[in-house]
Amino acid sequence: MSVNRKKLIIEAATKSFSLFGYKATTMDQVAKIANVGKGTIYTFYANKEELFKEIVDNMIVEMEQEANDAINPELTFTENLHLTLYRLLEFRREHQLMIKLFQEEREIRTPAVLEIVEEIENAILSFIAQKIKIAIQKKYIKECDPELTAFLMLKMYITLIVDWERIRKPLNKEEIAELFDLYLFKGLSL
Amino acid sequence: MSVNRKKLIIEAATKSFSLFGYKATTMDQVAKIANVGKGTIYTFYANKEELFKEIVDNMIVEMEQEANDAINPELTFTENLHLTLYRLLEFRREHQLMIKLFQEEREIRTPAVLEIVEEIENAILSFIAQKIKIAIQKKYIKECDPELTAFLMLKMYITLIVDWERIRKPLNKEEIAELFDLYLFKGLSL
DNA sequence: CAATTGACCAAATGAACATTTCGGTCATTA
DNA sequence: TAATGACCGAAATGTTCATTTGGTCAATTG
Numbered sequence: 001m002s003v004n005r006k007k008l009i010i011e012a013a014t015k016s017f018s019l020f021g022y023k024a025t026t027m028d029q030v031a032k033i034a035n036v037g038k039g040t041i042y043t044f045y046a047n048k049e050e051l052f053k054e055i056v057d058n059m060i061v062e063m064e065q066e067a068n069d070a071i072n073p074e075l076t077f078t079e080n081l082h083l084t085l086y087r088l089l090e091f092r093r094e095h096q097l098m099i100k101l102f103q104e105e106r107e108i109r110t111p112a113v114l115e116i117v118e119e120i121e122n123a124i125l126s127f128i129a130q131k132i133k134i135a136i137q138k139k140y141i142k143e144c145d146p147e148l149t150a151f152l153m154l155k156m157y158i159t160l161i162v163d164w165e166r167i168r169k170p171l172n173k174e175e176i177a178e179l180f181d182l183y184l185f186k187g188l189s190l
Numbered sequence: 191m192s193v194n195r196k197k198l199i200i201e202a203a204t205k206s207f208s209l210f211g212y213k214a215t216t217m218d219q220v221a222k223i224a225n226v227g228k229g230t231i232y233t234f235y236a237n238k239e240e241l242f243k244e245i246v247d248n249m250i251v252e253m254e255q256e257a258n259d260a261i262n263p264e265l266t267f268t269e270n271l272h273l274t275l276y277r278l279l280e281f282r283r284e285h286q287l288m289i290k291l292f293q294e295e296r297e298i299r300t301p302a303v304l305e306i307v308e309e310i311e312n313a314i315l316s317f318i319a320q321k322i323k324i325a326i327q328k329k330y331i332k333e334c335d336p337e338l339t340a341f342l343m344l345k346m347y348i349t350l351i352v353d354w355e356r357i358r359k360p361l362n363k364e365e366i367a368e369l370f371d372l373y374l375f376k377g378l379s380l
Numbered sequence: 381c382a383a384t385t386g387a388c389c390a391a392a393t394g395a396a397c398a399t400t401t402c403g404g405t406c407a408t409t410a
Numbered sequence: 411t412a413a414t415g416a417c418c419g420a421a422a423t424g425t426t427c428a429t430t431t432g433g434t435c436a437a438t439t440g
Contacts, residue, residue: 005412005413026401026402026403027402027403027404028401028402028403031414031415036413036414037413037414037415038403038404038414038415039404039405039406039413039414039415040412040413040414042403042404042405043412043413046404047403047404048402048403048404078379139380140380141378141379141380142372142376142378142379142380144372144378147358148354148358148369149373149378151349151353151354151357152346152349152350152369152373155345155346155349155353156342156345156346156349159341159342159345159346160342163341163345164338164341167341168337168338179338182332182334183339183342183373183374183377184373184374184377184378185377185378185379186332186377186379187373187374187375187376187377187378187379188331188332188334188339188374188375188377189268189331189332189375189376189377190329190330190331190332195383195384216430216431216432217431217432217433218430218431218432221385221386226384226385227384227385227386228385228386228432228433229384229385229386229433229434229435230383230384230385232432232433232434233383233384236433237432237433238431238432238433
């Protein structure tokens, strides 16, 4: 074997999906970028969707590493949670593939992309839920449903960062941290 | 004047928009239901969109009455807030026009409907923001940005009722009240 | 004469058909 | 035996044309 063709294909596919999204990426294109015959792709992956899934799964693994790296054991749970979520959202903003996918999800609604975006959301959710479970065990926070809490946290974060930006001026890192802390942890009641 | 033609037109249009949505409602249809010449509609409204706006504005007024009726001065601010939001969401679920509009917003994306749905959301938001301002003044809750808080509350409520229902079993009225109270008012910190 | 009407028009819509694109196969090749 | 790219059919896309529909206005009505 002269070169690792599978690796070439993965690299080419990652590049193309990131640049053009799922729908606009053709198998011919991937084959061409990878300098590989189109049929070769089908010796490794049964179809376009499977190839896509491989690329996205790689990305999810990277995301989890990214998130874990953000955690600093010397800081409080709240601070760490915020750092982690923020890192994930920054990651999303930076990461070409992520951006293309979320765009494609709302604009084009390709079924394969809808499915995958849901998978990504689930990966993020179970990651957060995991951390919440530990926090409850260690009595850092009140007793609560970890999954529902994770869900609410993610939605709230997205609301603060993405949705609010659409109608008012965007909030910076510190403001978001403060608000997140006020609303979810301290609570509004006096 | 034998009959109030404007009233006939409003009733016919309300019926048709509620039943078929904005796009699927034709001016011929409205004229026919109202037993009125099509041209007569144009003596009262410049175009279809204006007629639509009249109908929706009526609905918003009804919604505000509905919400205000839900308020019971003997209950706490938190309880009242919950009752109000819940009533609004129930209202939305019950009200034909509201349902059709929200459907049309995500499925057909008629520009006129997108605009109007935004207007409805704004009406709800300023209503909540109003109540929050009073609550801050009266020291019922902590100092905070009323608009952002209203925005977050609405999104959180929708998350709990609509979004969560899509992935897990739906929450009932009491559960939602409890969660809303836990997360937003009491806070998670110990 | 003021209010009302519906035939009429231009623009938007969508059905039907033609054309192109693209995922996936497989006979051929190295 | 691994790799390839010409080829196939289905699905997406583009095109044409008949129908629908928002809006106008001359005729009509009371």
